Amino acid sequence: MATAGPKQQLFSQFARIGKAMSNANRLEMLEFLGQRECSVEELATLSNLSIANTSQHLQQLRQAGLVNSEKRGQRVFYSLSGDDVVRLLLILRRVGGNHLAEVKQLIQEYFTVKDALEAIPAEELLIRAKTAQVTVIDVRPAEEFGAGHLTGAINIPIHELESRLSELPPSQEIVAYCRGPHCMLSFDAVEKLRQRGYDARRLEDGYPEWKAAGLPVETSY
Helix, strand or coil, X not given: CCCCCHHHHHHHHHHXXXXXXXXXXXXXHHHHHCCCCEEHHHHHHHHCCCHHHHHHHHXXXXXXXXXXXXXXXXXXXXXXXXXXXXXXHHHHHHHHHHHCHHHHHHHHHHHHCCCCCCCECHHHHHHHHHXXXXXXXXXXXXXXXXXXXXXXXXXCCHHHCHHHHHHCCCCCEEEEECCCCCCHHHHHHHHHHHHCCCCEEEECCCHHHHHHCCCCEECCC
């Protein structure tokens, strides 16, 4: 049997990444880790999976070089191995949206129905935020906001939005963002704001994509 050439050997290694990403739960875990580092227990809760199952998924992601792990006391914490993992996820979403009819149908049925208006691109938001033309709100949980957020953003978790409307200027456009382009939190936020008379739009992507593009971020720690 002929020995595989160097190109074939490389492709075999690249295939490890594809294999590690060929699971919906693991893709969602990568999105969660794009917000902040998490322990196995935290990811299990976020993913609604058992700790044992979560640990197995994370081991596969780690073996493919997509995440790093660090043991602290009795707990193991995971983080993305680099911003290029976020960019890889973004490319995966875009290729799926461009070429898979099933993806297009799901986006139409569950996302476009909630918000048919075009989302605001990152570059446009950056310019408008610098000139104080918009108020930017981060509707993710406080832990994720604290680990990193768009510079100048206000943290109003989605479950607090209705009780904190008085903090938002009624005459200025509000731009909401969350974990990524298909995170329902920002869709729900924009829907609630519009129902109450606010001029509201979504950021096209989420915090991980903004950070991976090298745009300004800050932490609360």
